Amino acid sequence: xxxxxxxxxxxRIPGVMxxxxxxxxxxxxxxxxxxxxxxMSESRGTNNPRWVVTRQTGRMEGSRVRVECxxxxxxxxxxxxxxxxxYVDPDQRLLLVLDGMGxxxxxxxxxxxxxxxxxxxxxxxxxQKEETxxxxxNFDPSFTYYSxxxxxxxxxxxxxxxxxxxxxxxxxxxxxxxxxMALNDFTISMVNVGDSRMYxxxxxxxEQISRDxxxxxxxxxxxxxxxxxxxxxxxxxxxxxxxxxxxxxxxHMDELAVLAGDIVLLCTDGLTAVMEDExxxxxxxxxxxxxxxxxxxxxxxxxxxxxxxxxLLMMAFSEEPGQGEEPGNEExxx
Amino acid sequence: MxxxxxxxxxxxxxxxxFDKTPVTIGRREDNDVVIDNMAVxxxxxxxxxxxxxxxxxxxxxxxxGTFVNDAKIAQAKVFDGDRFIIGKHILEFEDLRPVMDRxxxxxxxxxxxxxxxxxxDTVILDTQAQQELLAKHAAERGISPEQxxxxxxxxxxxxxxxxxxxxxxxxxxxxxxxxxxxKSRESDVKCSGLLVGKTAAxxxxxxxxxxxxxxxxxxxxxVNGDVVSTQVQLxxxxxxxxxxxxxxxxxxxxxx
Numbered sequence: 001x002x003x004x005x006x007x008x009x010x011x012r013i014p015g016v017m018x019x020x021x022x023x024x025x026x027x028x029x030x031x032x033x034x035x036x037x038x039x040m041s042e043s044r045g046t047n048n049p050r051w052v053v054t055r056q057t058g059r060m061e062g063s064r065v066r067v068e069c070x071x072x073x074x075x076x077x078x079x080x081x082x083x084x085x086x087y088v089d090p091d092q093r094l095l096l097v098l099d100g101m102g103x104x105x106x107x108x109x110x111x112x113x114x115x116x117x118x119x120x121x122x123x124x125x126x127x128q129k130e131e132t133x134x135x136x137x138n139f140d141p142s143f144t145y146y147s148x149x150x151x152x153x154x155x156x157x158x159x160x161x162x163x164x165x166x167x168x169x170x171x172x173x174x175x176x177x178x179x180x181m182a183l184n185d186f187t188i189s190m191v192n193v194g195d196s197r198m199y200x201x202x203x204x205x206x207e208q209i210s211r212d213x214x215x216x217x218x219x220x221x222x223x224x225x226x227x228x229x230x231x232x233x234x235x236x237x238x239x240x241x242x243x244x245x246x247x248x249x250x251x252h253m254d255e256l257a258v259l260a261g262d263i264v265l266l267c268t269d270g271l272t273a274v275m276e277d278e279x280x281x282x283x284x285x286x287x288x289x290x291x292x293x294x295x296x297x298x299x300x301x302x303x304x305x306x307x308x309x310x311x312l313l314m315m316a317f318s319e320e321p322g323q324g325e326e327p328g329n330e331e332x333x334x
Numbered sequence: 335m336x337x338x339x340x341x342x343x344x345x346x347x348x349x350x351x352f353d354k355t356p357v358t359i360g361r362r363e364d365n366d367v368v369i370d371n372m373a374v375x376x377x378x379x380x381x382x383x384x385x386x387x388x389x390x391x392x393x394x395x396x397x398x399g400t401f402v403n404d405a406k407i408a409q410a411k412v413f414d415g416d417r418f419i420i421g422k423h424i425l426e427f428e429d430l431r432p433v434m435d436r437x438x439x440x441x442x443x444x445x446x447x448x449x450x451x452x453x454x455d456t457v458i459l460d461t462q463a464q465q466e467l468l469a470k471h472a473a474e475r476g477i478s479p480e481q482x483x484x485x486x487x488x489x490x491x492x493x494x495x496x497x498x499x500x501x502x503x504x505x506x507x508x509x510x511x512x513x514x515x516x517k518s519r520e521s522d523v524k525c526s527g528l529l530v531g532k533t534a535a536x537x538x539x540x541x542x543x544x545x546x547x548x549x550x551x552x553x554x555x556x557v558n559g560d561v562v563s564t565q566v567q568l569x570x571x572x573x574x575x576x577x578x579x580x581x582x583x584x585x586x587x588x589x590x
Contacts, residue, residue: 077335078432142510186536186549187512215468224472235471240464255511257536257547259564305337305351305430 065260066320067183069095071313072294076270077306083107083176084268084311085115094122094150095181097313099196099268101242102174110161110174114243117157118150118180125149140253146182147189147253154178154191154243154251161244175244179210179266181315188256188264193249194242197272199280200256201263206281209264211252213241260319263289270310274301289316336381336389337428338367347423351430355389357381359420373398373421384411387437389429391418413439493537493544493568496582497523508544513537515576516551527577529553534576537568544568544583553577 075082083100085108098115100107125135128145137155139148157178165171177194190198190209198210211217216236219225230236241250263284271280275297283297294312301310335353339346350357350367359367360378369378375396384390392409393400401419402410412418414429414436429436472478493508506523515523518532525534531551538545547565548554555562556575568574574581 078430080432144512147511185514186533186547215464215471218464218468219471222468222472224475224477235467238464238467246461255538256540257512257538257545257549257565259547261564305428307430307432 065186065258066318067315068289068318069313069315070289070291070294071097071311072291072298073311074270074298074302074306074309076309077302079309081105081108082309083111084270084309085111086266086311086313087115087119088313089119089123093126093183094119095183095266095313095315097179097196097266097268097311098176098243099194099270099309099311100174100176102171106165106171106174107176109164109171110176110244113161113164114157114176114178117160118153118178121153121156122149122182143253143255144184144187144189146184146187147191147255150180150182150189150191151251151253154180154193155249158193158243158249159247162247165244173245175242177239177268178243181264181266183258186258188258189253190256191251191253193251194239195236195272196266196268199265199267199277201265201281201284202259202261204285206277206284208277209254209256212236213239213250213252215240258317260317262317264315264317266313268309268311270306270308271297271301271312273308274304274306284314289314335430337430339426339428340367340369341424341426342422352381355381355383359425360394367425369420369423371421371423374423378420379418381412387431387435389413389427396420411437411439413437491585491587493539494584494586495523495537495574496584498580498582499526499578508537508539511539513539514549515555515579516549517577523579523581525576525579527553527579530577535562542567544585546574 069088071086071088073082073084073086083105085096085098085100087094087096087098089095096115096118098111100109100111102110126149136148136152140151161175165174177192177196179192179196179198180190181198182189192198192210193213195212195214196210197208197212200207200209214236215238216225216230216233218240219233219235220227220230225233243249265280265284275283279300280297283300284293286296287293294314297312298310335351338350338352338357340348340350352366357367358365358377358380359369359374360376361369361371361374362376365377375394375398377394378396379394379400380392382390382392388411390409391400391402391407391412393407398421399406401407402412402416404417404419412427414427416427418425418427495506495508495513497504497506510522513522514533514536515521515525516532516534517525517530521533529552531549531553533549534551534553535555536547536549538547545565545567546555546557546562548562553576557566557568558573560566568583570583570585572583574583
């Protein structure tokens, strides 16, 4: 029986989850179709090296905006393992940051399992086909196919991690957060579960574009606390949604029309627990965005004690050189 | 590893981080933490380690004494968040070791000698426990469930486009998070005209309103006669022109 620890009283509560048959069926199908493969060649953070940097340049599908991407993960100064993971696919169409939790390396297992599941599920259905429409539990037509696909990938990852958690005692109670983006045709699709965040830096300002699934944020939305109070509240440490703990999860989904000049940052709470939003923005705007930006942020966090693993994934969008000289359609000037 | 924050009357004077002991505190220059004040003895106190994992604050028979959380001590185990008084100065003690490696004050241990879960760790609760905790927290702040239900709902404004392209004007609701406008067959709003891009512009529904941005093509969108090269927030009754297609943007409160 899975037990969950009550965050305030320390009391152990029996887990309420029993897996419905259909869910198990879906997981088995997933296994058989080899979605959960390992050893993919894409760049990803692991716990072994202290950090990993990837730098890629690509064009956003269907657009003339250039995308550059860097990611870095750091164990921090006080942890002995890195339970964070990140994923950047070679075309930069899918980007994920995950923060695992659970004792005895179970957090790493949860984050890795969710990463493998989400990336392979997304990749398998990336090309929209007629028969893929039945993979969705509740397709939301006010969002693009890619946003719906990303959200469905989170749903599937939730079941895969939960299944592992309830069937293997050593992984009981494990879970992870995820912040993920997919890029397509001037649009960023994004989902998040938990307290890993996504920020948009545009015109010198910074805006959080993810939604924290913490009890503090819930109280802000219900008008019981101010956002300022929430920053200090103990409720901010209690997650109201997480991958791998309950059969039903909340997934925040949103879309953003991207502009040249935009910078997007995905990060785990190792950054945001230590640095204020304004401090992060100041650091990012110091120089042209690049791998050094991430190194500066991580140095700053570690300089302040580095209490947790930190993972950063940053994308910078710029205008493709030559833009404007080419006509945008076949009816070119003759 | 621990941190000491030296304060005088709520003003932070200096922060120290130490990864080894002993750490000496006093007025003389040869101390690790030098407090230049006559109320502080030359060698006032020292922080040492005690097995298995405690930090110990020892008073060096100072004239004015050493205090931990307002209690005078000769020597005392110290814990994360403790506050020392040395003369007229305050030293705040932060244990920088991982939460799991830190000792806990005896009175905080439960019957089995187990550590309670640390607040600073992220925890996960099941849905019922969450709801109970949220209700309890609201009650502590004097807000009852009845009051919660009475709170006025926010009025949401919905955006609409009225499209004039010959014939009867067509009205569409901007219900999608991102609406595409352009020549492409996949565009939500088809726009005709020379040099209009496949995706000429996008309208993004954001928490604070609707934003129109230019995407591609030589023909940029035009809002109230101004060419949009980046992005503009749409206002009620804005006139949008893309190539040969004219549109009016309107905002209406949510009604059926």
